[in-house]
Amino acid sequence: MKKTIVLVTLFIMPIVVYLFFASGITNFGKLAMLTHDVSEIDFADSNVALADKITVLGFLGSDVSNKKGNAFNLNQKIYKRFGQFKDFQFVMVMPKGTEQSVDDLKAQLGQLSDVSKWNFVFGEEDQIKGLFNSLGTNLSLDANLGTPYVFIIDKERILRGRDDDEDEGVKYGFDTSSVADLNNKMEDDIKIILAEYRMALKKNTAQREK
Structure with a gap:
C-alpha cells in the first residue's frame, strides 16, 4: 500500500498537473490582452493591490444579499479549485457602508x-465607478x-479575456450567475493564465541557471 502511494505521488501527480495546465493552453492558446493600465486600488484602507497578483476582480454592490448566490457560485466553481495557487487572489470592490x-x-x-x-475593499461611489470604467x-x-x-486581471494590471469568443465576440468578464459560464469558460481561462506565468517562471529560472 505504501509503495502504491509513493508511486502515485512520484509519477502520476506530475502528469495530472501537466494535463491540468496543458488542457487550457491546447484549447484556447494565450488569453487576449483586452485593456492595459487598469487602475490600481489606491483607495482601500488595506494592503490589497492588483499589481503583482493574478486577480479575479468583482463588484458585488450595496445589495450584498442579492449577490450572495453569485459569490457562492464563484467560491465553489473557481476559488476552491484555484485559490491555493501562489499570487492568486479574489478582490471584491464594495460600497462603503x-x-x-x-x-x-x-x-x-x-x-x-x-x-x-477573498479580499473585500470599500470605496466611495466615484472611486468604484472610476475603477470599473478603467476596465474599458x-x-x-x-x-x-x-x-x-x-x-481576470494579470500581474501587470492588464484585463485578460477573449477576443474571439464564440458567443460574445470580445469576452471581457464572466457571469457569476451562470454556472455554465464559470465551468465552461472561466475555469479554462484561469488555467491558461496560471500556465502562462508558470511557464514564464520556468523559462526565467532556466535562463538564470545558464
Missing part, C-alpha cells in the same frame, strides 16, 4: 472553504454599484 453585510457573507463562505484570499468593457454597473460579472 456594506462592511457588516460583507462580514456576514465571509462567515458563510468560510463554512465552505478557507477564505483567506462593454458592461456597466447597476444602480447598486454591482454587476454579476467578474474579471
